[in-house]
Amino acid sequence: MSSNEKFEKIYSKLVENNLSNLEKARANANREKIINTIISIICVIAIVALFFSFCLIFYTKNLMIALVVSLAVSIAFTAHTRFKPQYSNHKTYQYNDKFKSEVITALLNSFNETIEYFPYRGIKPTIYDEAEFENYDRFSSEDLVYGKLKNNCNFFISEVLTEYEIQDSNGNRYYNPIFCGIFSKVKTPKPFNASLYLRKDRKDKNLFDRAFRTKLPFDNLRVETDSQEFEKVFDVYCTDKIIAMQLLTTDIMQLLIDSQEEMNMDYELTIKNNCIYVRFMSGKMFETSKLTKSSLDKETLYKYYKILDFIFSLTDKLINLIKNTEY
Numbered sequence: 001m002s003s004n005e006k007f008e009k010i011y012s013k014l015v016e017n018n019l020s021n022l023e024k025a026r027a028n029a030n031r032e033k034i035i036n037t038i039i040s041i042i043c044v045i046a047i048v049a050l051f052f053s054f055c056l057i058f059y060t061k062n063l064m065i066a067l068v069v070s071l072a073v074s075i076a077f078t079a080h081t082r083f084k085p086q087y088s089n090h091k092t093y094q095y096n097d098k099f100k101s102e103v104i105t106a107l108l109n110s111f112n113e114t115i116e117y118f119p120y121r122g123i124k125p126t127i128y129d130e131a132e133f134e135n136y137d138r139f140s141s142e143d144l145v146y147g148k149l150k151n152n153c154n155f156f157i158s159e160v161l162t163e164y165e166i167q168d169s170n171g172n173r174y175y176n177p178i179f180c181g182i183f184s185k186v187k188t189p190k191p192f193n194a195s196l197y198l199r200k201d202r203k204d205k206n207l208f209d210r211a212f213r214t215k216l217p218f219d220n221l222r223v224e225t226d227s228q229e230f231e232k233v234f235d236v237y238c239t240d241k242i243i244a245m246q247l248l249t250t251d252i253m254q255l256l257i258d259s260q261e262e263m264n265m266d267y268e269l270t271i272k273n274n275c276i277y278v279r280f281m282s283g284k285m286f287e288t289s290k291l292t293k294s295s296l297d298k299e300t301l302y303k304y305y306k307i308l309d310f311i312f313s314l315t316d317k318l319i320n321l322i323k324n325t326e327y
Helices: 003-060 063-082 090-109 125-129 207-213 228-233 241-247 250-263 298-324
Strands: 114-118 138-148 154-167 173-200 234-238 267-280
Touching: 003 090, 003 298, 090 114, 090 138, 090 298, 125 138, 125 154, 154 298, 173 241, 173 298, 228 234, 228 250, 234 241, 241 298, 250 267, 250 298, 267 298
Parallel strands: none
Antiparallel strands: 114 138, 138 154, 154 173, 173 234, 173 267
């Protein structure tokens, strides 16, 4: 059965088992969003009315206007209280939680791996740092998936956000994203006697790239492959060029190129010691689609499925290569 056929089977089962309940949850979340929007508008109108009423009281000393001010204050206070995040997004939170616990769990369980999923936990930054992807000032993570692959190798998958800090002339601090997406770590059965870095090809290796997006000494570790097509997509760096060529076989390079084109999504790879690290520039992951779309939006779920399928299939092929390579 092909990967696409497998997804179609999984999707049909999800629709059959989960669509009805999820659509009810989505309708409730959508209704809540509309109510919150109306309350927000009322709050703005009340504040505007409050401002003009104070102006009129100051100039006319009118009791009726004072009553209007009191009413405006009451409306503004009620709207503000109702619009607090802990109250206003309860149904949306329930919908997202239901989506994660039912749909994402079912999607993960469709793979022949031993998997545990913790939506509100993440990996430690020290694990992410092992892959040497970039420097950053702030790190956050959630949607932790871990377990054991069918080849008995342990793995982690998690959503990661890294940011860098900027300061304005007044000393105010702001954070801008560097990376937002899925990160995975898979342990290999034997150590890899080199450090290999597969990075998205960047024509402009400017100072920002050197400062934040990588820690690698480009000039010393650069490896040229036999594939011009591959070179257009990826830059390869390795501490041992012979081992790099043993691992980046024609089949592996073609798989990496095809996956890049099929998913239309950038990704990068590090192999060092006894671990394989892969990260996807996928943005937020394992979240519901927009409320205007179906709760089981096929395009969204297909994206999640293809990323997971790629991680499991690529790491399995690389692990077999490492196992059978003499170095």
